[in-house]
Amino acid sequence: MTAATTTATAPAAPRQNQQNRQNRQKGTARGALPLALSAVLVGMGNYGLSLFLVHRLPAPDFTVYAALSSVLLSVGTLAGATVPWVLAREVADSAPGSARRRLSVRTCLWLALGLSVLTAGAACGAVASYAGPGPLAGLAAACLMLWLNSVGAGYLQGRERFAGLAALRVAEVAVRVAVTVGAVAAGWGSAGAVGAFAAGAAVTSAAGFVALRGDMGRPVAVDGDEPVRADHGLWRHATAIGGIQVLTCVLFTLDVVVATAVRGGSAGLAPYQALLVLARVPLFLSTALATVVFPRLAAGPSPAARDGFRGALRLHWITGAAVTLTIATCPDAITGLVLPRHYTASAALLPPLALAGFAGATTALASVVFQTWGPARPTVMTLGLACLTGGTGYALTAARPLALAWCSAAVTCVVALVTVLRARRLVPGLGPAAGAAAPLAVAAMACCALFALRPYPALWALAALAVLAGAALAIRVRPRRPGPYRVLHLGFEDPRRPGAGGGSVRTHEVNRRLAARGVEVTVVVAPWPGATGTVRDGVRYVPLPARPGPLARSRFAAQIAYFAVVVTRLGRLTRRHDPDVVVEDFAAPFSSVCVPYLTRRPVVGLVQWLFAADKAREFHLPFGAVERRGLASHTTLLAVGDDLGEELRRRNPAARVEVIPNGVDRAAFVPPVARRGDHVLYLGRLETTSKGLDLLLRAYALAAPRTTADLHIAGDGPHAADARALAAELGIADRVRWLGRVDGPARFHLLASARLACVPSRQETFGMVAAEALATGTPVLAFDIPRLRDLVTDDVGVRVPPGDLDAYAAALVALTADPARCAELGAKGPPTVAHLDWDRIAAAQLAAYHRVTPGDRLPYEAPVADG
Incomplete structure (x- = not known):
């Protein structure tokens, strides 16, 4: 089962193209x-x-x-x-x-x-x-x-x-x-x-x-733990599951229990109980299917979950019908091979018992949807009423085993029908769309043939083998019906991880919009302390390796472990998730690990930065050779900026390179009304290697005697302690306010309330904080580096030579002393980033996926819904 911290119910995807998705059924079976x-x-x-x-x-x-x-x-x-x-x-x-x-x-x-x-x-x-x-x-x-x-x-x-x-x-x-x-x-x-x-x-x-x-x-609460208290949701969940399961189990065994109690343990029921062992084979199969489908349902209602349930029920129709027919029509001569001869005289019990077993298996599988999504009460009432009615009928027919068997079949069939009809309200299309009509029609013809051949055991055996073989073939052939488009995103960084950067924000903002249109998205991320598989806004996050142990404590070790899993287990991941396209986020320290060489599925490379050169200088390891081979392996690359796109075209002329920038949340363009303060703000990851937080602190130390503006720093990251120590060393600790991590609407309120946003990065993949600041009407002070040069123009901010702390300090003093100029620069900011709309970006990225996907794998042409 898969847990979810936030689960969004995705609307039905429009105009889904009817395509043959044969691997869908295989994926359900492989899931467990x-x-x-x-x-x-x-x-x-x-x-x-x-x-x-x-x-x-x-x-x-x-x-x-x-x-x-x-x-x-x-x-x-x-x-x-x-x-x-x-x-x-x-x-x-x-x-x-x-x-x-x-x-x-x-x-x-x-x-x-x-x-x-x-x-x-x-x-x-x-x-x-x-x-x-x-x-x-x-x-x-x-x-x-x-x-x-x-x-x-x-x-x-x-x-x-x-x-x-x-x-x-x-x-x-x-x-x-x-x-x-x-x-x-x-x-x-x-x-x-x-x-x-x-x-x-x-x-x-x-x-x-x-x-x-x-x-x-x-359980002892520690820093960051939730309060230690009883989880009432746990008890409600247990009550719902327990109520349905106990009544389902009672319904399955009530005929034997009641008849045995009425007859005082009479040996006359021994044949009934022995033949019941054969009749319950479909129940074992449906239990396995329920175990397979439950994790998808537990994540919450979604197109993928409904599709998985329909597939499991279809598999049950086919296998259950074939096994039930074989059991119900089994000749006495063959039954006598596995049961004592005096039991075979009761072979007339097999048809009703087999029918009851099939109906009971259907109830067990169909009720899973109510255990996960609810409501549970109607199902509990139906099962309770069936137990009361059945118990009365079983007591009246206990003396006649054949009547008892047909009474059991009647009760379980009614319950199965009612359960499936109710399940259709939550999972539309459970009838013909789940493959029920065709198998049951074929089953009726096969039933007549097998009954006619019962006097001829050899011919019956051949016919029964043909029925079972036909069922196996039907399982492999997937009916033509709509199915969700699937993306396996090797996203590397989990947005929930402390210190996560803008790359993970892009991953989630795009993918949640795709999920809202019915695309099934699974994001594989590197592990971190406390990481768990989860579903957020319809996007499934899977940390790999799932059990990293002490490796998760070290960011670098977790990165290496992540790449090792991608290289060694990508085949298993693609078989499990059956994606239409694999997306590789380039990530430190290698950038790419040649994913197109590791799978036959279409692959798109998403490049926000080329990391190898910087990491090779830092660790003195030949990461550049891996990056060169990884770039050469890709035929489709997405870059977040024009200059990065040009570099990719230069290094891999054979690849198709598209530029799709990052976006800005619409909430940033309508900030809450607030009086701007006289402070300057740094917002982002507390890190020095690329984000240059140490440069800002040193420049502010130079400017502090000449400005009344304090420095507010918001964010978390690996160098937080070093930054605080540096502020104290520079003598500006009393002028620096540390705000911690800020997310959601509060992030834009914080930007909108500052006089100036400081972006001291040594290098940037895109400059998302700068774009968000401009959207809120706050001017930006930055170094004149690629990626920021196109965003922070002279109309909306100030750029100074890279690494020039005196120039940065002088610009900071001049801007904070001139509120009118800051207001003039800030007012021009929102129009310059208005085109950075996440909905358009998600639509463009999905279109890029479609261009590399074979036509018979495209379920629909999907404009992306508003976020």
Whole structure:
């Protein structure tokens, strides 16, 4: 599951072109391949174990085991669908070791313990009339261990350790199978078989607690942590998920529980329970699909999430229909190969049980959308009413297994129909658009053919193989329908990171506008302390490597780790996200790592600066050679300025180079009314290498005796402490006011309230702060360097020779002493940057993506919505 700090609901994309997106279905399946494989192995293990017990246990003993295992299936499903999903959301959205994460772990641990006691009491009470002390003890222990196991599972899911989670699920079944075989061999019967559930869950619980041991401590608030308090949202989320899941599980097992209670554990239900093992195969498949699709839904409603849900439901229609038909029409001769001969006399139960299994699987998958997006109450009421109605019907038909089976099919089919119809309000087009109509029509014809061939087992087997093969082929063929255009942006810098620069602002401002038009954007960024995967304004941010450890503390080490992951795992990233275009942001220290050589997908290089020469001088390493090869690898490059564009054309004449500048937020052009102060302002990253904050402090020290204007400094960055120390050394500490990081509308208010904006950069990628200052009507004092030369003209500001501190100090004194001239320069600023509109820039950038994308991959021609 993926957590979101801010999630925007994107409107539907207009005029989407009907194109065949075959890789979309593959992407859904690949999203949780380890979990899907583990679900198959777990299902096979459960099925094989059930067959073993069918043959080895007497019918009365197997009836008790089957009833208790049905109860444990409900408990395990409930435990696996409440605590893990709730904890996963909190873990994914909190920093390692933070108070919030520790509080969430401890809260979910206590929740699991409390629910284990409640479910153990309810489960034992439900079967006490026909289960002995041994099975009851095993049942209580299994309930406790299943709930404790769910805590570790949720933690691993939140950390996105899906391979480890899959391994634990398989290990749990492996231990249970081994213990069950040993217990039956020792003559412990159903008591030993039920106790094996507890043994398997205990082993995996221990492994889960080893994984989360670092976040089990007492939550203590530290600087920057959120207050340590109960998260009522967590409880609401747990209630919604738990209410739907528990009623769904009750609905699945209610026929067996009620019939067994009415008949007092009669052995006459043994064939019904044995055949139910076969009929529940579609349920195992839909559980795997729900696990795959849940992370997309958990991020919030969006075109991509709805598309993923439609794809999962379509996959369920196809696979579930094929498996259900095969089970429902299975000849007695073939059934007798896997079940005792006296059970095959009840083969007439297979059609209704298979239909009930398919309908129940549909309900389980369709209800996921209500667990993530809500509303949960209507679904809870529907399931509750179905349980009451079904319980009455099951009690009346308990004496006739065939009538009981058809009653179960009728109840589950009605619930599935109602759930899907309600889900269509949140995810339009779940019928034919999800591929339901064609598979079900084909299924009707296949059903007639398979029923007709039942007297001929050999021919039936060939026909059944053809049906399964046809389903596999249908999964691979994607129906023609609209799909979101996908961008995988190798963005390097996370805008949330302290000290993040203008490049990350551009990345987010453009991408959030694309997301608002239905484009699915994933941005891969370098890690930093506290970084987590998140969705902001519809844009998904993924830090890589996901678990950098101590590397995240060092900015340079995190950068190198990021590039290492891009080089070694880009193929895996493109398979996972299935992008139509890959965007490489040039970043320090290499600029580019030859991304076009690493993938067959179209690649666009976004260049805000060429970093290698400066970093090579700083670190005395041959970064320039990598940059030259990276530039040569690109055929399409986007530059943020004319002079940078000319340099790119000179260094790579074969590439198509387009100049698309950075933008200015519209809010900057309408600043709040405020009286301008007499101070000067520095706004930006507190850094000296490129931003020249040390130059400003030295120039202001020269000017301070001749001006009454104080210096205000806003921002954060890696050299903040060095800057404060330099101010104290220069004797201007009492004239400098440190404001910290300022974002949003407050940023423009701050610029609008200053008499002069100081931009002392040694080098600039674009000069976003200068552009924002001009938009607010504030003049700019800067060095005469490329990138700023075109922005800070003589009409709107003052430029002095690069590095000339005396000239900078003199200009600062002259401007602060002449408010009328500052006002005159400032008034001319907004028209000069009015063309720097983020909406136009986003539209131009998307058009550049479209020019490198094959025509059959373009979903629509998209003007970008206003931001």
